Amino acid sequence: MQTLAGLLTQALHLALVLLAAPLVVGCTRWLKARMMGRRGAPPWQPVRDLAKLLRKRPVLAENASLVSEAAPYIAVVTTLVALALVPSFAQGMAFAPLGDLLLVAGLLALARVALVLAGMDVGTAFGGMGAAREVSFSAFAEPALLVAVLSFAILAGSTNLDLVAATFRDGQLGLRVSLALAAIAMLAVALADNARMPVDNPGTHLELTMVHEAMLLESSGRHLALWEFQAALKLELWLALLAAVFLPFGTAAAGAGPLAWGLGLLAWLVKMAGLTLALAVFESAIAKMRVFRVPEFLGAALLLALLAAALLFVSTGLA
Amino acid sequence: MGKLPYDIAHLLGGAMLLLSFVLLYQRRVQAVINAFAVQGGVLALAAAWQANMQGVPELYLTALIAFVAKAVLIPLALRAMLRRLDLHRAVETALGIGTSMMAGVAVVALAILVVLPITAGARAIAREDLALALSVVLLGMLMMITRRNAISQVVGLMSLENGLVLAAVGAAGMPLVVELSTAALVLVVFVVAGFFVFQIRERFDSVDTAALESHRGEGAGDGWRGEGAGDGWRGDAGQDGQRGGAGQA
Structure with a gap:
C-alpha cells in the first residue's frame, strides 16, 4: 500500500511538473508585462511556442558534432530527473529516499555542462563567450549552494530533501539567523542559475551582456524547444526547491489519500504563485548588473552561506 | 517559556550583521546612508524587543534614542551634507568590494574565535548573540579602514557604535546612565566628524582622505x-x- 501510494504520487508529481513548467515561465512573463504597463502574452503562450518549435526541423551548422544533437536531450532528462526528486504536493514519494540536495545540485551541474558544451560546439564567438560566462558564474554559485546545503545538513542531520523539509516544518528549530543567511544565498544562486534579472536578462537575446541566450543562438527547431523547456523546468525546480525547504507547510504525506493530496496541491500552487509573483516584482524593480559585477554578487552569496555555516558551528557547539 | 522570544532577538541581531555586510557591499554613498538608516531602525527594534523580553522599561528609552538618532536624524544630516558638498555618487574604496567582503567574513570568524573561549559557560544562543554584536563592531571598523570617502568613514563609525549598543542591550542589567552617556558621546562624535568633513572639503576640494596623507609631516x-x-x-x-x-x- 505504502509503495503503491509512493508510486502514484510520484507519477502525479511528474505529470504536474511537466504541465506546470511552461505555465510558470508564462505567468512570470505575463505578470512582468502587466507590471510594466503592457498587456502581455497570455500565461500559456510558452506552450504554444513549444508546440510550434517542436514541429520544426532543427538546422545544424556544417561543423556541428554529435554534442549539438545530444546536449538538449541530456539537459532535459537530467533536469527532469532532478525535478522528480524535489517534492511538490506530497512527501514520501517513491524517489524520496534518493532526493538528496547534493544529488539535485549534481544533476543541475550536469545539465549545465551539456548547455555549455552545446554553446561551444559550433565555435561561434557568442556561444563561447556565453559558455565562458556561465562557467565563471557557476564557479561561485555552486559552492554557495553547497555551503547552504551544508548548513541545512547541520540543522537537520541529513541532506535528504524530505528530512530537511520535515525538520524545518515541525518548528523545533525556531527562527535561525543561519537559515535567513542561507536563504538569501540560495535566492542569489537561484537568480544566477536561472539567468534571471540582476545577473542576466531573460527578455532579450540582442545584448552583448547575455549569458544564457548566447549559448542557444545556434540551436533551432526541436532543439530550441528542448532548451526552452529545460529552462522552464529549471525555473520551476528552483521555485519548488525554495518552497520545499523554506515554506514546507501544507505538504501532504504520500500515504494520506487523495483528499490530503488535493490540499497539498492547493498549498503548492499557492506557494508557487507567491514565489512567481515575488520574482516578477523583483525583476520589474531591479536593473541588470554589469557582467563583471556578477562574480561580486555571487561571491557575496557564497560568503553569506559560509557565514551561516560558521554561526551554526558556534551555536551547535561543533567548533 | 518558549524559545521564540530569544529567536526573534537573535534574528534581529543577525539582521544587523547582514546590514553591516550590505554597508560593505554598497558602492554609492546614497545607498550606504540608506542601509545605515535601516540598520538604525533594526537596532531600535532589537532594543525594544529586549525591553519587552527582559521587562526593563528603560530599554524602551534606548530604543527611542536609537530610532530618532540613528534611523532619522543622522541619515538626514548625512544626506544634507551630501547635498551641500555636491559629492560624486561613487564611493572610492581602498580595497575592492570582493576583497573587503572576504575581509569581512574573516573578521566575523575572528569575532567568533574571540567570543567562544571567553563565554565557555554561557548558553549557545547568548554566545552567538555576543559574536554577532562583536562582528558588527569589527565590520564597522573594517568599513572605516576600507573606505576613503570621509562620509563613508563616518557611517562606519556610527555602525560600529550600533554594534556596541546591540551588545549592551543584550546584556541584562546594563545601567541606563552608561547608555545615555554613550548615546550622547556618539552625537558629539558625529558633530565633530561632520565638522571635519566640511573642513577637509574646504581645504582639499575633496572628501577623499587620501588627500590628507601628504600632510602628515x-x-x-x-x-x-x-x-x-x-x-x-x-x-x-x-x-x-x-x-x-x-x-x-
Whole structure:
C-alpha cells in the first residue's frame, strides 16, 4: 500500500511538473508585462511556442558534432530527473529516499555542462563567450549552494530533501539567523542559475551582456524547444526547491489519500504563485548588473552561506 | 517559556550583521546612508524587543534614542551634507568590494574565535548573540579602514557604535546612565566628524582622505608613502624581536 501510494504520487508529481513548467515561465512573463504597463502574452503562450518549435526541423551548422544533437536531450532528462526528486504536493514519494540536495545540485551541474558544451560546439564567438560566462558564474554559485546545503545538513542531520523539509516544518528549530543567511544565498544562486534579472536578462537575446541566450543562438527547431523547456523546468525546480525547504507547510504525506493530496496541491500552487509573483516584482524593480559585477554578487552569496555555516558551528557547539 | 522570544532577538541581531555586510557591499554613498538608516531602525527594534523580553522599561528609552538618532536624524544630516558638498555618487574604496567582503567574513570568524573561549559557560544562543554584536563592531571598523570617502568613514563609525549598543542591550542589567552617556558621546562624535568633513572639503576640494596623507609631516611631497611604510615595517620587526627575546627569557 505504502509503495503503491509512493508510486502514484510520484507519477502525479511528474505529470504536474511537466504541465506546470511552461505555465510558470508564462505567468512570470505575463505578470512582468502587466507590471510594466503592457498587456502581455497570455500565461500559456510558452506552450504554444513549444508546440510550434517542436514541429520544426532543427538546422545544424556544417561543423556541428554529435554534442549539438545530444546536449538538449541530456539537459532535459537530467533536469527532469532532478525535478522528480524535489517534492511538490506530497512527501514520501517513491524517489524520496534518493532526493538528496547534493544529488539535485549534481544533476543541475550536469545539465549545465551539456548547455555549455552545446554553446561551444559550433565555435561561434557568442556561444563561447556565453559558455565562458556561465562557467565563471557557476564557479561561485555552486559552492554557495553547497555551503547552504551544508548548513541545512547541520540543522537537520541529513541532506535528504524530505528530512530537511520535515525538520524545518515541525518548528523545533525556531527562527535561525543561519537559515535567513542561507536563504538569501540560495535566492542569489537561484537568480544566477536561472539567468534571471540582476545577473542576466531573460527578455532579450540582442545584448552583448547575455549569458544564457548566447549559448542557444545556434540551436533551432526541436532543439530550441528542448532548451526552452529545460529552462522552464529549471525555473520551476528552483521555485519548488525554495518552497520545499523554506515554506514546507501544507505538504501532504504520500500515504494520506487523495483528499490530503488535493490540499497539498492547493498549498503548492499557492506557494508557487507567491514565489512567481515575488520574482516578477523583483525583476520589474531591479536593473541588470554589469557582467563583471556578477562574480561580486555571487561571491557575496557564497560568503553569506559560509557565514551561516560558521554561526551554526558556534551555536551547535561543533567548533 | 518558549524559545521564540530569544529567536526573534537573535534574528534581529543577525539582521544587523547582514546590514553591516550590505554597508560593505554598497558602492554609492546614497545607498550606504540608506542601509545605515535601516540598520538604525533594526537596532531600535532589537532594543525594544529586549525591553519587552527582559521587562526593563528603560530599554524602551534606548530604543527611542536609537530610532530618532540613528534611523532619522543622522541619515538626514548625512544626506544634507551630501547635498551641500555636491559629492560624486561613487564611493572610492581602498580595497575592492570582493576583497573587503572576504575581509569581512574573516573578521566575523575572528569575532567568533574571540567570543567562544571567553563565554565557555554561557548558553549557545547568548554566545552567538555576543559574536554577532562583536562582528558588527569589527565590520564597522573594517568599513572605516576600507573606505576613503570621509562620509563613508563616518557611517562606519556610527555602525560600529550600533554594534556596541546591540551588545549592551543584550546584556541584562546594563545601567541606563552608561547608555545615555554613550548615546550622547556618539552625537558629539558625529558633530565633530561632520565638522571635519566640511573642513577637509574646504581645504582639499575633496572628501577623499587620501588627500590628507601628504600632510602628515613625515618627509616632504612624494616621499611620504615609501617612508611611512618603511617606518611601519621597522616598528613591527622591532616588536617581534622584543617579543621573541621575552619568550626566551
